[in-house]
Amino acid sequence: MLGCVIHGQGDLRVDTLPVPEPGAGQALVAVRYGGVCGSDLHYWRHGGVGDFRLREPMLLGHEVVGTVVSYGPDATGPAIGTAVAVHPATPCGVCPECVDGRRNVCRDTRYLGSAARFPHVQGGFADHVVVPAEQLRALPEGLEPLRAALAEPLSVALHALRRAGDVRGREVLVTGAGPIGCLVIAAAKAAGAAKVIATDLLPAALEYARLAGADVLVRADDPDDPGWPVEADVAIEASGVAAGLDACLRRVRRGAVVVQLGMLPPGQSPFAGNLVVSREIELRGAFRFDSEFDEALRLLASEAGFDALVSAVVPVRDAEAAFELAADRARSCKVLLDFGA
Incomplete structure (x- = not known):
């Protein structure tokens, strides 16, 4: 499969990678669209985001939608073939912030495509990605995957x-x-x-x-x-x-x-x-989000006006051109990578 991997500052590559296998509690998702975020651009331009510096090659991307392919042992979720959005955060559930209901500022969270931890948490810019099954959200009726790709930033x-x-x-x-x-x-x-x-x-x-x-x-x-x-x-x-x-x-x-x-x-x-x-x-x-992800999907299903903010959809093979476009605010708003083209 193809994956959009950052190897260092200014070194973005579309690599050929093995298709992963879902483990216990995990799901395999065939990715259709991935939104290029400001943090992805920071990793590409500067080799890091704030204090989080790249120490190994990392799949970028945390704004992804796709289709359920399979589940690993002891995993349940939307039926195979269902269109889903992926909530990118896995809070620890036990720190004081999680216990207090503020999981978005969990001190030990895992977030797709983040160098905050080492080994890094690999992201979702690939033809297929493995994620915890509990992070899948079936798209509401009538919500197309392209618009659903806005769910993470809308959250x-x-x-x-x-x-x-x-x-x-x-x-x-x-x-x-x-x-x-x-x-x-x-x-x-x-x-x-x-x-x-x-x-x-x-x-x-x-x-x-x-x-x-x-x-x-x-x-x-x-x-x-x-x-x-x-x-x-x-x-x-x-x-x-x-x-x-x-x-x-x-x-x-x-x-x-x-x-x-x-x-x-x-x-x-x-x-x-x-x-x-x-x-x-x-x-x-205000930092990231938690339950707002489900609210975002409902809002996207009911409001068509968000479509105007998607300024380009670019095949993953042209990922560097997509990043250059996303970085040029005079030419773009939200740029999506297309993994199904």
């Missing part, structure tokens, strides 16, 4: 909204209109937000934000843009840069909630901390 967006609180009837500022930011916009509108303001530096990204449902588009580098909110009710920072967080803190009302979703660069990041004090702004982090 991230839904968790950020959960951290923000009820957005019904509220004005929401979203800084950063990359794939995650656009999914936050779409999810906020689906949740009943009255007005969503999206900011970004790139016109192409703002156009995707419009397609996602943003009511107002703002050039992030123009402080005089009339679209900037005076006092937004909620802000979600999805750009991963300190300037985005600063804008959120300065553009929300007193007592508002600001959610930091974008992963900031390693080390210290300056921000307007005095505003957190003087305006009693609640600054909350």
